[in-house]
Amino acid sequence: MIDLVGTASDGEAALRLIEALQPEMLLLDIAMPGLDGIGVAKAMEKAAHRPAIIFCTAFDQYAVTAFDLSATDYLLKPVAQDRLARAVSRVVERRREPADERPASEYAQEFWVPHRSEMIRVAAQDIDRIEAERDYMRLHLGQRSFLLHQTITELERRLDPANFIRLHRSTIVRRDRIARLSHDGMGVWHAVLTDEERIRIGRTYLPAARALMGR
Known part of the structure; x- marks a missing residue:
C-alpha cells in the first residue's frame, strides 16, 4: 500500500x-x-x-x-x-x-541503459565485452547490445577489475569470457573470446593481458 x-x-x-x-x-x-x-x-x-x-x-x-x-x-x-x-x-x-x-561493493553491480521508451537494467555479470563508439559505450550481452552514454575511462572505474580487463583503448572484456590469447607475430596479440570473437590487444594493455597467463 x-x-x-x-x-x-x-x-x-x-x-x-x-x-x-x-x-x-x-x-x-x-x-x-x-x-x-x-x-x-x-x-x-x-x-x-x-x-x-x-x-x-x-x-x-x-x-x-x-x-x-x-x-x-x-x-x-x-x-x-x-x-x-x-x-x-x-x-x-x-x-x-x-x-x-x-551489497556494499564499491563497483557497479548493474547499469541502466535506454531502450526505446524504457530504461533497461543490465547486470554487470552479464556483460561479455564493452566497445567505445564515439561518446557512447556499447555493452554486448550475447546477441544483444545496448548503448550507454559514458566515456570508457569513467566506465572502467565503475567496473570491478577482478572481473573486467581493458585490452585496448576502446575495449573492455569480462575476464571469464577470454578463452585464449593468440600471438599473431610482429608483436600483435589478440584475445579470443568464448564466442570466437577476436579482440586486438593494445600495446599499452599487453602486460596486463599476459598476466592472465601468469607471464
Whole structure:
C-alpha cells in the first residue's frame, strides 16, 4: 500500500516537504523550476533521512548521473503503469532487506541503459565485452547490445577489475569470457573470446593481458 503524502512544483519546495514529512520514496522529474531533480537528489546525499528515489522524466541523458546518486530507477515519459509498479516494488523489496545484507561493493553491480521508451537494467555479470563508439559505450550481452552514454575511462572505474580487463583503448572484456590469447607475430596479440570473437590487444594493455597467463 502506497500513500501519497505530498507534492511539490519545484525543487526547493520539494526539499522543505521532504524535511517535514520524511517520506520513504520520492518520484522526481528532472526539469523543475529553480533547483532541478538532480539537485534534489544531490541534496539527499547529505541528508540524515534519505528516501528512495525514482526519476520520471522525458530526458534520457541524465540516467548515468541519476544512478550515480543511488536512484532506484529511471523511467522515461510517458511512464507505463506496470513499469512504475515494478519500480515501486523494487523500493519496497529493498526496504525490507536487513541493512547488513545489502551489497556494499564499491563497483557497479548493474547499469541502466535506454531502450526505446524504457530504461533497461543490465547486470554487470552479464556483460561479455564493452566497445567505445564515439561518446557512447556499447555493452554486448550475447546477441544483444545496448548503448550507454559514458566515456570508457569513467566506465572502467565503475567496473570491478577482478572481473573486467581493458585490452585496448576502446575495449573492455569480462575476464571469464577470454578463452585464449593468440600471438599473431610482429608483436600483435589478440584475445579470443568464448564466442570466437577476436579482440586486438593494445600495446599499452599487453602486460596486463599476459598476466592472465601468469607471464
